[in-house]
Amino acid sequence: MTDQELVRACLEGSGKAQRLLYDKYSGQMMAVCLRYAGNEPDAQDMMQEGFIKVFDKLGQYSGKGSLVGWIRSVVISCALVHIRKEKRFMFHEDVEEVQHLTDDDVDAVSRMSQAEIMELIRQMPDGYRTVFNLFAIEGYSHKEIAELIEVSESTSKTQFFKAKAWLKKELNALERTT
Amino acid sequence: MKPNDQHIRDLFQSKLEGAQAPVDPAIWSAVQSGLPGAAGAAGAASGGAAFTGMTAWLVAAVVGVGIATAVIFAVSGDDDKQSPVVTEVQAEVIGEKQDETKQQAEAQDDSAASGQAEVDLATSQEVKEKAGGSEAHLANASTDETSVPQIITGGSPDTIHSHKAEQAEDEPNFTGAQASDDTQTPAQTQELPESAVPVTAQFAVVKDPLNDLKYQFIAEYGDADSYEWSINGAKYAGSRVELELEEGEQFVRLRVNAENGDYDVHETTIKAYRKPEVKKINTFTPFGSPGENDVFDLQAGATNIILHRVVVMDNDGKVVYDSVDQEDPWDGYDRFGNKCPIATYTYQYEGIDVYGSAVVGAGYVIINNN
Structure with a gap:
């Protein structure tokens, strides 16, 4: 069944189609939620909220873009609402000497497995992680992030800068232990 | 050499492309219980210990829609471009009788866990009977706030008891508009207790079809002595208040004082934005x-x-x-x-x-x- 057929069947109220659509994309969306949540229970809540909204708003999907991209947008918006409700936009404003990521660090990340990178992101402090996800993985600009999570553009830039510094520190620590 | 942000983007996006994670089978059950048409959604959700945060959300959503269903309004469409015409579908809801219900309310307070609030569902049974097909219109209201009226209505702690809603610390009051935006969970239908004393109470927040930021706040109560509105902190009086709002979320509180000293309080949050x-x-x-x-x-x-x-x-x-x-x-x-x-x-x-x-x-x- 194609995505369009799935959507049509879902809109006609087919429970089977809803299940098929869920089965098709839940694994990917769980990975997205885990990146934002940092822990499994919160990720499960985000998944649940996200898919309820997906089915609720499915009629608004025009079919022009990819279905998975649309689902992802909805799930991410739910994840941000969840994080906001949990008051986890607690940004880290600590001032410390930071080191910049280097090409060597980028190489180190490129050698890591997908699971290792997921774990690395999940371990990020909440404030860093949200901005890092939105900027580096979802591709939002800092201006967009500022509006999405209701912070200033400079806060978004600062948090991304610090996320990179945190990554640098973690990568160095990983290197020392291997 | 320092890699630029685009390199970092490219790297992480390529590494995480198509990433999947195992999904707990219980999530699907929880999703199903929250879908439109699912019976007992709140009950099913509250039974899932793993999803405590979601439980509050679902319960709030169900309560929001339940309350909203108590009174249904329809706004004229293209036929009337001058002003919103509210067609009231008469609905009897149970007004709050402050004195008579004090004991019951206290009992509810006792039963509410810390950080939780007992929230009551207004019945939709009579509304359904009288409103006919209008429920479909209301269902739309939860998904498209830009084109239909937002509705607040009265509930009553002394009559219909339903769910406990966990409320976030920064949300001391139930916000119907927010909850109804999140889901289309159908309204709960319950029988009215025989002891309930029905009064006609109608409350509505109606958006001007020609101006996304212009709202009418309307209330009618049988023996009302005064109406006190608080809309984003500003005070207003009268059964009907018309305002052009700033863009953003607006907290609305209405207190209706009856001649015999009873009063009724209703609160909700609306999102006033120009049409996206x-x-x-x-x-x-x-x-x-x-x-x-x-x-x-x-x-x-x-x-x-x-x-x-x-x-x-x-x-x-x-x-x-x-x-x-x-x-x-x-x-x-x-x-x-x-x-x-x-x-x-x-x-x-x-x-x-x-x-x-x-x-x-x-x-x-x-x-x-x-």
Whole structure:
């Protein structure tokens, strides 16, 4: 069944189609939620909220873009609402000497497995992680992030800068232990 | 050497492309229970210990829709462009009798756990009978706040007892509009207790169909002595208040004082925003007079929508522009730096609106040299 057929069947109220659509994309969306949540229970809540909204708003999907991209947008918006409700936009404003990521660090990340990178992101402090996800993985600009999570553009830039510094520190620590 | 942000983006995006994670089978059950048409959604959700945060959300959503269903209003459409005409579907709801219900209310307070509030559902049974097909209209109200009235109504702690709603610390009051935006969970239907004393109480927040920020706040109560409104902190009196609001979330509180000393309090939060839309661009002149209509900038013409991707294709379906950075709009050159010829191009965009809903759209744009 194609995505369009799935959507049509879902809109006609087919429970089977809803299940098929869920089965098709839940694994990917769980990975997205885990990146934002940092822990499994919160990720499960985000998944649940996200898919309820997906089915609720499915009629608004025009079919022009990819279905998975649309689902992802909805799930991410739910994840941000969840994080906001949990008051986890607690940004880290600590001032410390930071080191910049280097090409060597980028190489180190490129050698890591997908699971290792997921774990690395999940371990990020909440404030860093949200901005890092939105900027580096979802591709939002800092201006967009500022509006999405209701912070200033400079806060978004600062948090991304610090996320990179945190990554640098973690990568160095990983290197020392291997 | 220091890698730039685009390198980091490329790296993480490529490494995480198609990433999947195992999904707990219980999530599907929880999703199902929250879908429109699911019976006992709140009950099912509250039974899932693993999803405590979601439980509150679902319960609040069910309560929100349940309360909203107690009174149904319909706003005239294109037939009346001058002012919103509210067609009231008479609905009897149970008014709060403060004195008579003090004991019951206290009992509820006792039973409510710390940080939780006992929230009551107004019955929708009589509304359903009297409103006929209007429920479909109300269901739409939960998904499209830009075109239909938002509704607040009365509930009563002394009559219908339903769910405990965990409320966030920063949400001391139930916010019906927010909850109803999140889900289309059907209203709960319960029998009215025989001891209930019905009074006619009607409350509505109605958006002007011609002005997204203009609202009427309307209340009617049988023996009302006074109406006290608090709308985003400002005080108003009277059974009908008409305001043009600032954009944003607005907290609305209404207290109706009856002649016999009883009073009724209703609270809700509404989201007042101009209608989210992306202004279509039909033509632009990237190679004409510099400084005039040089770029294809959909974001600049978007209202309450953040675009996160714009793709432009030529007549052959070849992508000439594909960007997630709307600060760098299409300048008429293709991805290899070549000038695109004068022609018609197709564009598609994806984004998110101020209510958190995904937005997708498409159109045609002509590169013109004039």
